[in-house]
Amino acid sequence: MLRLGPIAAAARRLPAGPCPGPLCLAGSRGSFARSWPPAGDRRPLFRQVRAAAAGGERVRVLKTPKGTRDHPPAQTALRDRLLSAVVSCFKRHGAAAIDTPVLELRETLMGKYGEDTKLIYELQDQGGELLALRYDLTVPFARYLAMNKVTNMKRYHVAKVYRRDNPATTRGRYREFYQCDFDIAGQFDPMIPDAECLKIVHEILSDLQLGDFIIKVNDRRILNGVFAVCGVPESKFIPACSTVDKLDKVPWEEVRSEMVGEKGLSPEAADRIGEYVQLHGGLDLIERLLQDPKLSQNKLAKEGLGDMKLLFEYLTLFGITEKISFDLSLARGLDYYTGVIFEAVLLHQENEHVEEAVSVGSVAGGGRYDGLVGMFDPKGRKVPCVGVSIGIERIFSILEQRLEVGDAGSALGKALGSKILFIRSLQLHSAEMLYKKDPKLLKQLQYCEDTGIPLAAIVGEQELADRVVKLRDVATREQVDIPREKLIDEIRRRLEP
Amino acid sequence: MLRLGPIAAAARRLPAGPCPGPLCLAGSRGSFARSWPPAGDRRPLFRQVRAAAAGGERVRVLKTPKGTRDHPPAQTALRDRLLSAVVSCFKRHGAAAIDTPVLELRETLMGKYGEDTKLIYELQDQGGELLALRYDLTVPFARYLAMNKVTNMKRYHVAKVYRRDNPATTRGRYREFYQCDFDIAGQFDPMIPDAECLKIVHEILSDLQLGDFIIKVNDRRILNGVFAVCGVPESKFIPACSTVDKLDKVPWEEVRSEMVGEKGLSPEAADRIGEYVQLHGGLDLIERLLQDPKLSQNKLAKEGLGDMKLLFEYLTLFGITEKISFDLSLARGLDYYTGVIFEAVLLHQENEHVEEAVSVGSVAGGGRYDGLVGMFDPKGRKVPCVGVSIGIERIFSILEQRLEVGDAGSALGKALGSKILFIRSLQLHSAEMLYKKDPKLLKQLQYCEDTGIPLAAIVGEQELADRVVKLRDVATREQVDIPREKLIDEIRRRLEP
Numbered sequence: 001m002l003r004l005g006p007i008a009a010a011a012r013r014l015p016a017g018p019c020p021g022p023l024c025l026a027g028s029r030g031s032f033a034r035s036w037p038p039a040g041d042r043r044p045l046f047r048q049v050r051a052a053a054a055g056g057e058r059v060r061v062l063k064t065p066k067g068t069r070d071h072p073p074a075q076t077a078l079r080d081r082l083l084s085a086v087v088s089c090f091k092r093h094g095a096a097a098i099d100t101p102v103l104e105l106r107e108t109l110m111g112k113y114g115e116d117t118k119l120i121y122e123l124q125d126q127g128g129e130l131l132a133l134r135y136d137l138t139v140p141f142a143r144y145l146a147m148n149k150v151t152n153m154k155r156y157h158v159a160k161v162y163r164r165d166n167p168a169t170t171r172g173r174y175r176e177f178y179q180c181d182f183d184i185a186g187q188f189d190p191m192i193p194d195a196e197c198l199k200i201v202h203e204i205l206s207d208l209q210l211g212d213f214i215i216k217v218n219d220r221r222i223l224n225g226v227f228a229v230c231g232v233p234e235s236k237f238i239p240a241c242s243t244v245d246k247l248d249k250v251p252w253e254e255v256r257s258e259m260v261g262e263k264g265l266s267p268e269a270a271d272r273i274g275e276y277v278q279l280h281g282g283l284d285l286i287e288r289l290l291q292d293p294k295l296s297q298n299k300l301a302k303e304g305l306g307d308m309k310l311l312f313e314y315l316t317l318f319g320i321t322e323k324i325s326f327d328l329s330l331a332r333g334l335d336y337y338t339g340v341i342f343e344a345v346l347l348h349q350e351n352e353h354v355e356e357a358v359s360v361g362s363v364a365g366g367g368r369y370d371g372l373v374g375m376f377d378p379k380g381r382k383v384p385c386v387g388v389s390i391g392i393e394r395i396f397s398i399l400e401q402r403l404e405v406g407d408a409g410s411a412l413g414k415a416l417g418s419k420i421l422f423i424r425s426l427q428l429h430s431a432e433m434l435y436k437k438d439p440k441l442l443k444q445l446q447y448c449e450d451t452g453i454p455l456a457a458i459v460g461e462q463e464l465a466d467r468v469v470k471l472r473d474v475a476t477r478e479q480v481d482i483p484r485e486k487l488i489d490e491i492r493r494r495l496e497p
Numbered sequence: 498m499l500r501l502g503p504i505a506a507a508a509r510r511l512p513a514g515p516c517p518g519p520l521c522l523a524g525s526r527g528s529f530a531r532s533w534p535p536a537g538d539r540r541p542l543f544r545q546v547r548a549a550a551a552g553g554e555r556v557r558v559l560k561t562p563k564g565t566r567d568h569p570p571a572q573t574a575l576r577d578r579l580l581s582a583v584v585s586c587f588k589r590h591g592a593a594a595i596d597t598p599v600l601e602l603r604e605t606l607m608g609k610y611g612e613d614t615k616l617i618y619e620l621q622d623q624g625g626e627l628l629a630l631r632y633d634l635t636v637p638f639a640r641y642l643a644m645n646k647v648t649n650m651k652r653y654h655v656a657k658v659y660r661r662d663n664p665a666t667t668r669g670r671y672r673e674f675y676q677c678d679f680d681i682a683g684q685f686d687p688m689i690p691d692a693e694c695l696k697i698v699h700e701i702l703s704d705l706q707l708g709d710f711i712i713k714v715n716d717r718r719i720l721n722g723v724f725a726v727c728g729v730p731e732s733k734f735i736p737a738c739s740t741v742d743k744l745d746k747v748p749w750e751e752v753r754s755e756m757v758g759e760k761g762l763s764p765e766a767a768d769r770i771g772e773y774v775q776l777h778g779g780l781d782l783i784e785r786l787l788q789d790p791k792l793s794q795n796k797l798a799k800e801g802l803g804d805m806k807l808l809f810e811y812l813t814l815f816g817i818t819e820k821i822s823f824d825l826s827l828a829r830g831l832d833y834y835t836g837v838i839f840e841a842v843l844l845h846q847e848n849e850h851v852e853e854a855v856s857v858g859s860v861a862g863g864g865r866y867d868g869l870v871g872m873f874d875p876k877g878r879k880v881p882c883v884g885v886s887i888g889i890e891r892i893f894s895i896l897e898q899r900l901e902v903g904d905a906g907s908a909l910g911k912a913l914g915s916k917i918l919f920i921r922s923l924q925l926h927s928a929e930m931l932y933k934k935d936p937k938l939l940k941q942l943q944y945c946e947d948t949g950i951p952l953a954a955i956v957g958e959q960e961l962a963d964r965v966v967k968l969r970d971v972a973t974r975e976q977v978d979i980p981r982e983k984l985i986d987e988i989r990r991r992l993e994p
Contacts, residue, residue, distance in 0.1 A: 062644050062873055065600045065628050070641055073593030073652070080594070096570030097577070101673050102599060102657065103562045103618075121600075121628075122621045126661060131562050131618075144567055147559050155570065160599065164623060176598050376559055 067167030067175030079178075079396055082208070083158055086180045086390050089204050090156035093196060095182055098155050100140040102162075106130040112139045112372070114238065114335035119164045133162035137181040138336070138387060139372065145185055146376030151383050152186035158392075171361070172397030183387030185373070191307050194340045194368060195314035197388040201344050201364045202320045204390060210363070210398060212347040215323055216280075218330035219308055220337050220367070222289075225301020226328065229294040230272035232265060238335070239263045244277050247329035248345075252278060280327040283312050304339070311340065332367060339368035340386065346398075363391045363398075448474040455494060457487070564664030564672030576675075576893055579705070580655055583677045583887050586701050587653035590693060592679055595652050597637040599659075603627040609636045609869070611735065611832035616660045630659035634678040635833070635884060636869065642682055643873030648880050649683035655889075668858070669894030680884030682870070688804055691837045691865060692811035694885040698841050698861045699817045701887060707860070707895060709844040712820055713777075715827035716805055717834050717864070719786075722798020723825065726791040727769035729762060735832070736760045741774050744826035745842075749775060777824040780809050801836070808837065829864060836865035837883065843895075860888045860895075945971040952991060954984070 064070060071079060087097075109120055109132050121133040134140050137157045145153065158180045167175055182200055184193035198215060205213045223244070227237050243258050252274055259270040276295075279285060286309045295301045308326060315321045332341045344364040366388035373383035441458070448456050458470040458479070469487050472479035473494075482490050561567060568576060584594075606617055606629050618630040631637050634654045642650065655677045664672055679697055681690035695712060702710045720741070724734050740755050749771055756767040773792075776782060783806045792798045805823060812818045829838045841861040863885035870880035938955070945953050955967040955976070966984050969976035970991075979987050 061602060061604060062640070062875065063602065064598050064644075065602060065626055068598035068600055070598070070644075071596035072645070073595055076594045076596050079596075097573045098570055099568035099573050099576075101561050101565035101567070103565055103659075103673060105558060105560065105562060107558055122623065123630075124619045124621050126619065128661070129562055133620075143559070147561075147567075148569070162600075164625070176600060378559065 065175070067165070067169070069169065069174065075400070078399060079392075082392055082396055082399070083178070083180065085207055086204055086392065087156065087158060089200060089207065090180075090182050092203075093154070093182070093200055095154045095156040098141075098144065098157055099159070100134070100137075100144055100157070102133055102160065103131045104134050104140060104143070106132045108143050108376075109135055109139060112336060112375070114333075115242075116163075116333065121162045121164055135163060136161050137179050137389070138183070138369065141181070141183055141185075141387075142369075142372040142383075142385070143376050145373050145383055145385075146378075150185065154182075154184050156180070156182045172391075172394035174393060177393040180390040180392050181387055182390075183385055185383050185385045187384055191310045191314060191340075194307075194311055194386050195318065197366055197386055198311075198315060198324065198342060199318050199320065201342070201366075201388055201390070202318070202323055205344060205363065208395060210346055210395060213323065213344055213363070214325050214347055215342055215344045215364075216325050216327040216330045217308070217311070217340065217342045218327055219304035219340050220332075221300040221304030221339060222295075222308065222328065223331060225295055225298040225304060226273060226276045228300070229298050230276070231269045232273070236263060236265065240265065240273070241331045242333065244273070244329055245331035245333060247277060277329045280325050280329070282321060282324070282326060283309065285326055286312065307340065332365065336369040336372045337367040338370045341365075341367035342388075361394070363394050365389060365391070445472070445474065455491060457491075562672070564662070564666070566666065566671065572897070575896060576889075579889055579893055579896070580675070580677065582704055583701055583889065584653065584655060586697060586704065587677075587679050589700075590651070590679070590697055592651045592653040595638075595641065595654055596656070597631070597634075597641055597654070599630055599657065600628045601631050601637060601640070603629045605640050605873075606632055606636060609833060609872070611830075612739075613660075613830065616662050618659045618661055632660060633658050634676050634886070635680070635866065638678070638680055638682075638884075639866075639869040639880075639882070640873050642870050642880055642882075643875075647682065651681050653677070653679045669888075669891035671890060674890040677887040677889050678884055679887075680882055682880050682882045684881055688807045688811060688837075691804075691808055691883050692815065694863055694883055695808075695812060695821065695839060696815050696817065698839070698863075698885055698887070699815070699820055702841060702860065705892060707843055707892060710820065710841055710860070711822050711844055712839055712841045712861075713822050713824040713827045714805070714808070714837065714839045715824055716801035716837050718797040718801030718836060719792075719805065719825065720828060722792055722795040722801060723770060723773045725797070726795050727773070728766045729770070733760060733762065737762065737770070738828045739830065741770070741826055742828035742830060744774060774826045777822050777826070779818060779821070779823060780806065782823055783809065804837065829862065833866040833869045834864040835867045838862075838864035839885070858891065860891050862886060862888070942969070942971065952988060954988075 103123070106120075106122060107130070110117060113120070113135055116135070120135050123131040123133070137159060141155065141157065144150070158178065160176055161179050162176055165173065165175060167173055182197065184196065186193075198217070201215055223241060224237055227240050228234075232240050240259065240263060243255055243263055246258070247255055256270045256274060259265040259273070260267050265273075279289075286305055289295050290302075290305050290309070295305070312321060312324070312326070315324055330341060330343055332343065342365065343362045345362050366386070368384070368386040370382060370384040373385065374380045377383075445456060447453070454474055456472040456474055456479075458472060463470055463481070466481065467484050468481040469484060470479050471482050471487070471490060471494075600620070603617075603619060604627070607614060610617070610632055613632070617632050620628040620630070634656060638652065638654065641647070655675065657673055658676050659673055662670065662672060664670055679694065681693065683690075695714070698712055720738060721734055724737050725731075729737050737756065737760060740752055740760055743755075744752055753767045753771060756762040756770070757764050762770075776786075783802055786792050787799075787802050787806070792802070809818060809821070809823070812821055827838060827840055829840065839862065840859045842859050863883070865881070865883040867879060867881040870882065871877045874880075942953060944950070951971055953969040953971055953976075955969060960967055960978070963978065964981050965978040966981060967976050968979050968984070968987060968991075
């Protein structure tokens with residue numbers, strides 16, 4: 001790679017403010033702190049290592065950043081299996097993958113997440129553009145659509161996002177975590193793309209066998225309609241919204257007192273809201289609200305209820321209505337939703353481990369955001385969008401907890417199972433080999449037993465002459481000669497779960 | 498997710514210096530610039546969108562950060578195929594995948610990359626730890642080994658890394674790019690892991706059919722030995738090294754003048770170095786240098802040459818020596834190499850596109866770094882490591898260029914080919930469907946022809962009754978009834994490349 005000269009480098013690093021970077025974080029190097037390059041970098045590595053061994057340059061803190069974690073092989077294998085299950089569903093539904101940078105211009109992210117904007121990681125101004133780490137995959141998708149003037153697209157995107165949130169790692173909440181997003185952009189007949197998103201959530205949660213689940217559905221227009229007919233001023237829709245959102249965790253009384261106390265709604269308004277947001281049901285409830293003397297007079301609410309009815313008709317076609325609940329307490333945090341919103345939560349509590357699982361909360365969520373692309377388009381042209389995000393990290397932490405009681409052991413077994421030791425066969429593609437020039441046979445078979453390698457393929461002089469490989473079952477110690485050309489198939493057969 | 502209150506947020510965001518973040522980057526909002534939350538976030542989205550449409554809140558710059566890019570579906574599909582080819586080779590060699598965060602403590606990265614430390618992206622101090630974006634996957638791997646006290650591991654890691662380098666996007670050099678790393682950690686018989694790394698490079702470059710290539714091999718100990726016997730003071734080993742590294746781009750005369758001019762080596766030393774670093778060959782050259790009156794007296798050089806000889810013996814076993822060149826001009830930039838280093842470059846120039854390809858430079862590189870883990874271990878315990886990194890972005894840009902002349906069209910075809918339109922079959926898993934309630938059949942077949950969807954599956958009343966699906970070849974317009982249970986296999990069969 002082409003390297004910048006030290007002069008250019010120095011120029012680019014002119015402090016933009018006090019303590020702009022490594023010059024300061026290297027402050028512990030005392031008088032070296034303001035020199036460039038940092039003292040530690042001037043000397044050949046072997047010197048630094050010698051110093052390290054002597055306790056000089058040693059790294060003081062040995063950890064990953066707060067709210068992040070390493071994935072060792074077993075976890076990575078399990079997670080990859082999870083992701084591929086989700087992705088294959090996205091592909092079944094005809095979505096194409098795109099990739100966008102982890103870095104976005106700060107300007108792209110600002111003003112999209114309401115109060116959560118404060119959770120965005122920002123990069124230092126190192127003499128270039130003002131950058132931030134993406135907070136989700138939805139805003140970058142909207143930016144992508146507007147930038148490339150795409151008005152019609154079905155895409156999925158599996159990637160990490162970053163939030164300076166309070167981590168709760170046992171419940172699968174991290175500051176760096178994977179999102180699996182499926183979105184449909186474009187002008188279509190009402191509610192058909194929305195229905196497909198719910199179908200996808202249903203398929204994935206069924207395929208992963210996480211236990212029983214329910215998908216709550218609501219519509220921002222219905223909520224705003226409710227607030228309006230209950231006498232909430234428009235300026236208080238969003239605070240009211242975020243308070244209602246807590247109904248799945250705390251009883252109505254607490255929500256009510258927050259509305260009246262912190263959010264300054266009138267007790268009467270709060271009580272009227274309470275009558276609505278505690279309702280949940282199906283088509284019957286939709287019909288009832290369509291007849292509601294107050295709501296039926298509100299344009300927004302009427303639109304939302306009409307679409308909700310249409311949605312349930314499609315969900316009936318899909319045959320998944322028994323897992324769908326029209327729930328007026330569902331509000332969702334983010335600003336950018338404009339229509340249907342939904343969230344999937346796990347229900348059953350067969351044992352304490354799944355109880356743990358329930359505590360991780362929602363495992364999928366999404367909704368319609370018809371205004372977001374317009375915020376990026378130079379002419380403000382809108383592209384209606386609806387999408388869903390699968391909470392893969394939370395699902396992963398559920399499976400991890402089950403793993404601890406061996407419940408999903410087979411899954412892991414498969415991931416780790418395909419191991420084999422080729423002995424004295426450097427020329428072959430060896431899945432694993434002992435790094436010894438001429439290791440003793442018994443010692444290597446011992447290594448197999450110690451490390452749980454199920455198969456050993458032995459290639460000695462005789463086997464080379466006969467063009468066979470002696471395949472040994474490490475557990476039973478039975479061994480049989482396999483013709484070279486049949487070896488791979490035989491190994492596959494034996495390692496098949 | 499649990500949210501911080503605005504007060505806590507405000508506290509966390511106290512300016513650490515002039516212009517620390519969004520308060521300033523939102524400066525264009527004038528008097529709002531110092532208010533929190535930013536003005537744009539106060540209002541419901543539909544208001545913002547209305548403003549956007551009216552030209553108020555619209556995002557001004559619509560782009561990805563400098564040196565980064567979006568990958569549209571075709572590119573993403575091709576890149577995923579590339580990555581899986583590389584990964585399957587890593588797996589064949591028994592490596593297990595790990596994942597580490599994109600974010601690392603700044604302290605973890607500082608003092609590992611010599612002069613290139615200035616290319617590290619640093620995050621703002623937002624009231625937590627001092628963080629940076631990883632520069633490569635090697636230092637995080639060393640941090641992982643030390644942190645988890647792992648002394649023996651064969652791992653691969655495919656992920657993005659970040660460098661504030663001068664982008665040259667046409668040559669596949671970006672500020673955000675994928676690395677595909679394979680590393681072997683642990684104490685083993687000399688040069689066997691090193692040999693496997695070279696075998697892997699050979700396998701991957703052969704599998705990908707990028708044209709003829711050569712893998713240059715050298716050893717830091719040999720280079721340092723050369724410098725020593727040529728009378729270069731140890732303090733100038735690294736500058737000398739980085740100058741020698743340019744020999745693949747510029748003639749010796751220029752390198753010599755830089756050594757004498759910028760780096761302050763004596764003309765005599767430079768000339769003596771020139772006699773060595775212009776040498777390249779195989780076992781014969783190694784033998785010759787082992788007899789060299791000066792070099793053979795230098796302990797480091799002798800060790801390096803002895804190991805190089807052993808390495809070539811294993812490479813002969815692998816049968817890949819004809820692609821390996823022991824090249825004394827190879828130096829590699831990074832500080833942390835302690836032994837064998839290597840770099841693979843493409844050779845042939847069959848046509849202007851592959852000529853382009855050559856200009857992208859090396860497509861793989863790596864080496865031995867026995868000191869790095871010791872820098873992280875609290876007791877400075879060393880874990881010898883050797884690894885290779887596949888320059889997948891450069892390979893990708895080569896394939897992209899070929900794609901423009903359809904050379905790799907098939908690859909792309911496969912990636913995009915598996916499309917099918919299910920008509921009137923909302924209940925089925927549909928790969929793609931028109932978002933119309935009751936679309937006309939001909940219109941949908943037209944859609945197939947327009948969008949290049951090769952297969953259409955028609956499910957009408959009759960087909961439903963007969964439990965079959967009418968499968969239609971969009972191009973030939975031939976259609977045949979397939980029993981439901983056989984449908985998937987039939988589709989697979991037809992879409993197989």
